[in-house]
Amino acid sequence: MSNGGDSSDTLPLRVVIRHANDNDLQQIVRLSEKLGRDESTADSMVSPTPSEFQNPGWIMKNIRGENTVVFVAELDGKIIGYSLGWVSQPWSYKGKRGYICDCFVDEPYRRRGIGRKLVEAMLSWFKSRGVDCVEADVYSNNAPSLAMFKSLGFNEISKRLRLTIR
Numbered sequence: 727m728s729n730g731g732d733s734s735d736t737l738p739l740r741v742v743i744r745h746a747n748d749n750d751l752q753q754i755v756r757l758s759e760k761l762g763r764d765e766s767t768a769d770s771m772v773s774p775t776p777s778e779f780q781n782p783g784w785i786m787k788n789i790r791g792e793n794t795v796v797f798v799a800e801l802d803g804k805i806i807g808y809s810l811g812w813v814s815q816p817w818s819y820k821g822k823r824g825y826i827c828d829c830f831v832d833e834p835y836r837r838r839g840i841g842r843k844l845v846e847a848m849l850s851w852f853k854s855r856g857v858d859c860v861e862a863d864v865y866s867n868n869a870p871s872l873a874m875f876k877s878l879g880f881n882e883i884s885k886r887l888r889l890t891i892r
């Protein structure tokens with residue numbers, strides 16, 4: 727996977743993984759809204775109202791940014807999945823971290839290796855950016871996502887605790 731280019735990788739089902747461009751924005755927003763709804767169903771603290779994570783302006787910034795990246799999975803001209811992340815150095819870290827914020831595959835297309843390819847594309851891009859590690863936040867009850875990241879070599883490093891007051 728090249729850095730910022732349009733290299734692609736063909737999967738079964740004629741799915742192509744490639745860097746997102748401005749023309750993909752509306753379809754990515756639609757998928758990110760589905761991801762937001764999933765999260766709101768899974769987590770009582772997450773609002774069902776679209777947030778900044780679904781804001782077209784914010785997603786466009788990630789498509790165009792120097793240290794941000796968005797990959798899409800395209801099937802016959804339709805975007806059926808995407809991944810979005812960035813490189814940064816969190817305050818206490820001694821090196822650069824790649825962060826995978828979103829990885830989503832539309833439901834009818836799951837379990838065909840597309841999520842794995844979207845993450846692998848991110849990993850190649852992060853490596854080309856000289857990161858020291860790659861992280862993602864995954865809900866404890868999200869078995870498919872945990873299994874996917876673990877199968878790619880990710881290890882659990884922390885647990886977030888929550889006390890619900892009301």
Ligand SMILES: CC(C)(COP(=O)(O)OP(=O)(O)OC[C@H]1O[C@@H](n2cnc3c(N)ncnc32)[C@H](O)[C@@H]1OP(=O)(O)O)[C@@H](O)C(=O)NCCC(=O)NCCS
Pocket residue numbers: 761764827828829830831832835836837838839840841842843863864868869870871873874875877
């Ligand atoms: C997580 C998600 C991206 C996986 O996408 P996918 O295309 O179905 O995943 P893949 O087919 O590439 O599967 C890769 C591996 O993940 C694991 N996996 C995926 N779905 C699974 C499931 N339902 N049950 C158990 N393991 C699963 C398997 O280890 C699988 O490898 P295998 O098929 O060789 O056994 C998809 O389920 C999704 O979009 N979920 C909703 C959004 C989400 O939770 N995103 C993660 C946080 S941002």
